[in-house]
Amino acid sequence: MQDYIRKIIGARVYDVAIESPLDPLPRLSARLGGSALLKREDLQPVFSFKLRGAYNKIAGLSTVEAERGVICASAGNHAQGVALAAKKPGIKCPKATPTTMQRATHIER
Numbered sequence: 001m002q003d004y005i006r007k008i009i010g011a012r013v014y015d016v017a018i019e020s021p022l023d024p025l026p027r028l029s030a031r032l033g034g035s036a037l038l039k040r041e042d043l044q045p046v047f048s049f050k051l052r053g054a055y056n057k058i059a060g061l062s063t064v065e066a067e068r069g070v071i072c073a074s075a076g077n078h079a080q081g082v083a084l085a086a087k088k089p090g091i092k093c094p095k096a097t098p099t100t101m102q103r104a105t106h107i108e109r
Contacts, residue, residue, distance in 0.1 A: 012059045013052045016088050017044055046084055048077035055085035066091050 020040045028036040041049040058070060069092030072082040086093035 011052075011056055013055050015059070016055050016084055017051050020044060046077060046080040048081065050077045051081035051084060054078065054081035055088070058082070058085040058089070058091060061091070069093060 020043050022037040022039055025036040025038055041047075044051050054072075058066075061070075066089065070082060070086050071094055072079045074082075083093050
């Protein structure tokens, strides 16, 4: 468990992601009789939590793997996360994401 916590604390994901806030949900909290919070991952640069996993994987690539580049078989949130995560360290990533999605996340090349 402590190794897992160390990995979370040491993750480099905040090179590209924000520490998204937790918003209280008072009405739901009242209905549940407890505290309900909403984690605002929609505030990330790619509007999704998917950036976190993509960046953690890409940040962990060896030099040889990074030189080969990355590719993603998605045109959605995961692809946007991969594209942004690859852009930060300058890793090749084919641009197959639709232009409208590239513009929406500021990843145009």
